[in-house]
Amino acid sequence: MCEVNGKTLVLGVIGSDVHAVGNKILEIALKEAGFNVVNLGVLVSQKEFVEAAIETSADAVLVSSLYGHAEIDCRGLREAFVEAGLGDIILYIGGYLVVGNQPWEETKAKFEALGFDRVYPPNTLPEDFIPQLRADLGLEG
């Protein structure tokens, strides 16, 4: 395991989504990478993401969605963080974000417009995005 890096991440599957396996894998991988992980599990509401980030002074929030309804679930999430005084928090999202075969660039742009700093397509592995996350959090290498 890497050294503990002192950064706190809030993790969860948003909305009425019960996909628990990927969430668990993500938690293990991020802990291995030295992060302090606060995993809220499945069926997480916007309010729960925001409140957990407040109590834990989280550095970033990682939202998963695997059932195609992420756009509805994530509307207003960035605004909720702004209201809570955490407007600058780093927001990531990944998974099966939309239904059907839509062009990835369009989907990415849609979620960036919703206030996400990074948007990841299906089948992204932890090692694919952890270096970017470390960089966004100002960690070396």
Add this chain to the structure above:
Amino acid sequence: MELIVLIDIGSTFTKVSAVDLAEARLIGRFQAPTTPFNVTEGLENALSGLAEEMSRQGVSPSDLRQARKLACSSAAGGLQMIAIGLVKDLTAEAARQAALGAGARVLKTYAYELTEADRDEIAALQPDIILLAGGTDGGNHTTIIHNAKVLAELDLDIPVIVAGNRSVASEVAGYLSRSFSTYITANVMPEIGRLQVEPAREVIRQVFMETIVQAKGLSKASELIEGIFMPTPAAVLRAGTLLSRGAGKTPGWGDLLIVDVGGATTDVHSLGSGHPTRPGTVVRGLPEPFAKRTVEGDLGVRVSALPLVEAVGAEVIGDHLGWEPSQVIERAQRITSEPDYLPQSPEDVKFDQALGFFATKTASSRHAGRINQVFTPTGAVWIQEGKDLSQIKPVIATGGVFVNSPNAREVLMGVVHDPVEPFELKPTAPEFYLDSNYILAAGGLLAEQDSLTAFALLENSLRSV
């Protein structure tokens, strides 16, 4: 015969019970009105009443004098607390749960940063203890520090118990040390999704014993007795925990519920994990403490009779009784304004039964968890919030409205799951027990000294109804 005397200094009555330790049996009890300005007087009256009753059974007054005497108290307003946390549903709720479980009346719960108006309100509320939480361990520290600084401006000698983010606990205590007696204990919510209320509850009890008893003028009573060990609701919760878990090799009753309907408030205590009993249920929200207490300040059968009618609805109670709503309101008004009210006529008794039933029904509905079905693209899922009490068997009733009732079972039916409210997780097939000798608080007190005898005493005294 080895005796112990267990004392409950209530707001209206001081109740004393003598227990034969070898037999684990109640051998005498007496109650005298509590004397608010000098509780010693009421206590002496109750003890001499008990001595008289006991002498008729051949117990000498000197045996009684020499017996150990333990007390709990809810006199002088009980233990009044303020709970402070960061997020309302997280650390503020955890702090509130810790205070309730310690037997306190929670005057108010504050979330986020305290304002100057909040500070002045706290000063006006004059709590006995402030419980200051906020932030998970290693989490947010700015709010609890801000709140400590605001509290430090108060020129009051109120004990503050710090039970927040461990990383800054001593810094927080440092801001308060100039004006307060300050105690540091473990965080009530060390991480998201984990409740840790027991250490805070223990400190609250210590502070209550060491300082509050003195401040409330109850210490004079301590000359007659060994000490006032805890607030009465904490003793009741302690008794419930003992009954549920058992003592030594004697197995307990398992998960159980206690309903305590009083004149001003209704308390519900549940002992049990409250985990889902329906397969495929996902639990949401803050985890629940094993020993959970809720207090309903608007549900009671005397001074809170009118608030109870307002909360439930005069039409609903009228329907239940076959009365006009105006009749219900009129009667509730009369009871609320007459503190010495005692039911006389058959109508009075009938009304008391209804008040008790609806206090039980509403308080247990608020205490119990809820289940909801959510339809996801992968199928239906059940989501549970709060405790699942549906499979709980023993339900113990305590309080005058049950003890004096011609049909306690009928009043207790309020606790049972109602098909009209299908999503409430209330007991579906409970078994009822009546605390006919007001032994619960005494049993909780005795548990501190001798849990085996206390368990046997409770089992011997609770009556199946």
